[in-house]
Amino acid sequence: MDVLANLALGLQTAMSPANLLYCLVGVFLGTAVGVLPGIGPIATIAMLLPMTFGLPPVSALIMLSGIYYGAQYGGSTTAILINLPGESASVVTALDGYRMARQGKAGIALATAAIGSFVAGTVATLLVALFAPPLAEVALRFGPAEYFSLMVLGLVASIVLARGSLLHALAAVVIGLALGLVGTDVNSGQARYTFGFPQLADGIGFVVIAMGMFGLAEIVANLEHEGSRSAAITRVKGLLPSRQDWARIVGPIARGTVLGSALGILPGGGAILASFASYSLEKKLSKAPEEFGRGAIAGVAGPESANNAGAQTSFIPMLTLGIPANPVMALMIGALMIQGIQPGPTIITEQATLFWGVVVSMWIGNVLLLILNLPLIGLWVRMISVPYHLLYPAIMVFCAIGVFSIGNTTFDVYLMVLFGLLGYVFLKLGCEPTPLLLGFILGPPLEEHLRRALVLSEGRAEVLLREPLSAALLAAATLLLASVLVPAIRKKREETFVSEG
Amino acid sequence: MRIRNPRDFWAGAIYLALAIAVILIGRNYPQGTSARMGPGYFPTALGSVLAVLGLVSVGRAFLRPGEPISGFAWRPLTLVLGATALFGVLLPRAGLLIALACLIAVGAMASRNSRLDATSIAALVGLVALCAIVFVKGLGVPMPLVGTWFGG
Numbered sequence: 088m089d090v091l092a093n094l095a096l097g098l099q100t101a102m103s104p105a106n107l108l109y110c111l112v113g114v115f116l117g118t119a120v121g122v123l124p125g126i127g128p129i130a131t132i133a134m135l136l137p138m139t140f141g142l143p144p145v146s147a148l149i150m151l152s153g154i155y156y157g158a159q160y161g162g163s164t165t166a167i168l169i170n171l172p173g174e175s176a177s178v179v180t181a182l183d184g185y186r187m188a189r190q191g192k193a194g195i196a197l198a199t200a201a202i203g204s205f206v207a208g209t210v211a212t213l214l215v216a217l218f219a220p221p222l223a224e225v226a227l228r229f230g231p232a233e234y235f236s237l238m239v240l241g242l243v244a245s246i247v248l249a250r251g252s253l254l255h256a257l258a259a260v261v262i263g264l265a266l267g268l269v270g271t272d273v274n275s276g277q278a279r280y281t282f283g284f285p286q287l288a289d290g291i292g293f294v295v296i297a298m299g300m301f302g303l304a305e306i307v308a309n310l311e312h313e314g315s316r317s318a319a320i321t322r323v324k325g326l327l328p329s330r331q332d333w334a335r336i337v338g339p340i341a342r343g344t345v346l347g348s349a350l351g352i353l354p355g356g357g358a359i360l361a362s363f364a365s366y367s368l369e370k371k372l373s374k375a376p377e378e379f380g381r382g383a384i385a386g387v388a389g390p391e392s393a394n395n396a397g398a399q400t401s402f403i404p405m406l407t408l409g410i411p412a413n414p415v416m417a418l419m420i421g422a423l424m425i426q427g428i429q430p431g432p433t434i435i436t437e438q439a440t441l442f443w444g445v446v447v448s449m450w451i452g453n454v455l456l457l458i459l460n461l462p463l464i465g466l467w468v469r470m471i472s473v474p475y476h477l478l479y480p481a482i483m484v485f486c487a488i489g490v491f492s493i494g495n496t497t498f499d500v501y502l503m504v505l506f507g508l509l510g511y512v513f514l515k516l517g518c519e520p521t522p523l524l525l526g527f528i529l530g531p532p533l534e535e536h537l538r539r540a541l542v543l544s545e546g547r548a549e550v551l552l553r554e555p556l557s558a559a560l561l562a563a564a565t566l567l568l569a570s571v572l573v574p575a576i577r578k579k580r581e582e583t584f585v586s587e588g
Numbered sequence: 589m590r591i592r593n594p595r596d597f598w599a600g601a602i603y604l605a606l607a608i609a610v611i612l613i614g615r616n617y618p619q620g621t622s623a624r625m626g627p628g629y630f631p632t633a634l635g636s637v638l639a640v641l642g643l644v645s646v647g648r649a650f651l652r653p654g655e656p657i658s659g660f661a662w663r664p665l666t667l668v669l670g671a672t673a674l675f676g677v678l679l680p681r682a683g684l685l686i687a688l689a690c691l692i693a694v695g696a697m698a699s700r701n702s703r704l705d706a707t708s709i710a711a712l713v714g715l716v717a718l719c720a721i722v723f724v725k726g727l728g729v730p731m732p733l734v735g736t737w738f739g740g
Binding site: 252476 | 626660665671688695708
């Protein structure tokens with residue numbers, strides 16, 4: 088059994104004392120950040136990225152992944168306890184989780200979330216182990232045309248899954264692609280859009296954009312709506328679900344896991360979409376749909392499993408194709424590239440230790456979350472009560488130093504300020520910045536593959552449609568885009584994102 | 589003709605402005621042919637797509653009503669961004685310690701809940717010390733603790 092041997096290799100890597108420690112640090116930091124209001128996983132990973140430069144690639148990626156799913160978990164804790172989703176995928180959890188907490192069942196809600204996440208995480212880890220290698224083998228046969236079409240499909244999916252207007256999401260992708268042009272053209276050596284700044288010769292750092300648009304801009308937006316919030320935190324007691332509760336969460340957890348795993352692979356808002364889809368599915372299947380929104384345990388179990396499964400399976404396209412399913416994965420790709428590793432189909436064979444180590448560490452991370460977080464709930468509750476006005480200056484400090492440390496130049500600090508402004512304007516105009524980040528990441532490879540494909544075909548663009556796989560991918564992209572324009576589906580999509588509120 | 593959707597209108601205007609800039613600057617680069625794309629080919633294509641999107645957005649603003657743009661929060665915006673830019677200016681000149689203290693102090697003014705009291709000063713000093721130890725001593729980020737103004 089190849090898979091078993093590979094998993095054993097992964098286990099060996101992930102269980103080394105150092106990597107175990109990084110995994111622990113990662114999930115701990117991630118949970119802390121997920122609990123703290125006002126910093127999402129994107130800003131956190133961007134801020135902590137510089138700290139991983141000195142680590143070996145495996146350890147760096149293990150820690151960063153730990154932060155990612157730790158943040159998912161922490162986000163649900165605040166959602167349940169104070170009705171404040173720490174990050175967007177836990178919005179759904181707040182609907183019923185907070186109700187349960189108000190009814191004195193906070194402990195059970197938290198335990199349900201933890202158990203659901205754990206089950207989903209375990210299944211999703213197995214899925215990654217089973218499906219990533221064959222997918223990578225297919226991807227090895229990809230030529231430039233297939234890659235180009237695949238990226239187009241990815242970008243289209245991110246547009247369709249983005250919140251708000253399609254038009255603006257599309258524009259955000261194009262602006263992102265255009266920002267990706269800045270720097271030296273690899274084919275001709277021509278400096279493009281550098282405005283004479285030598286600092287731009289290598290392009291704009293994606294951390295600069297991420298921290299500006301997701302770090303600084305969010306701080307300004309949070310301060311705008313700053314109130315004197317005093318959270319009434321419910322006392323947590325009675326952690327273990329009763330036998331009756333178990334019977335009610337088994338189904339939702341299983342369905343949530345399947346749904347989340349499938350949606351997580353799609354580019355765009357994988358985990359967010361997964362939790363919404365699972366919530367509406369459970370509501371439809373429930374014998375007592377009127378309980379939803381009033382503390383239905385299935386409304387916590389399903390979405391929590393779905394978003395954790397989605398978070399995990401979004402690693403599949405990142406590790407096998409080098410294509411990020413969401414901005415966090417884009418940051419992971421950035422982290423790998425800084426370490427000198429090009430994510431793509433060859434990573435599984437050439438960097439077997441890295442790949443399998445990370446896969447197994449995901450599962451270990453989930454175990455750590457389960458045994459760490461229930462006892463630590465008191466600590467998280469105390470962290471929730473840290474007021475925002477004491478918190479955000481520290482975020483600013485980490486953004487400023489973090490951006491500086493990547494290139495050791497203050498130029499990047501100024502550039503981040505500029506993107507902070509752009510991010511705020513975007514928020515004001517109701518444009519979602521996520522597609523921009525994806526466009527930015529995919530821009531350079533997209534252009535590169537298009538150029539190569541056209542060189543090979545001597546300038547005939549039909550090559551994109553003549554290669555069967557490439558044509559299928561483009562057809563899928565077209566279908567996806569067209570489907571959103573169908574009035575009925577369009578209305579459904581708008582409703583989904585409105586209920587997110 | 590009345591602007592019925594200011595968000596669409598201004599977003600579209602920004603897209604158009606960016607598109608024109610991308611195309612105009614891109615004209616300085618060799619375009620090449622589709623078989624041998626020059627460095628200007630892809631930018632021009634992107635700029636054109638963005639221009640179309642901008643036009644659609646502006647056009648739609650006159651047809652479909654939409655929400656108004658809520659007022660800019662100028663105070664947090666200028667203070668948060670200004671403090672960060674100030675950090676960039678001060679870092680090489682005054683050094684990390686002063687640059688961080690200014691970043692935190694100016695940034696903190698953006699919140700109406702911030703108070704100048706013993707706790708916040710202690711937090712500021714603690715944060716500056718922590719960063720100096722973790723980033724400069726621990727991670728070796730080349731930031732001068734004392735800048736050129738003070739002979740650092």
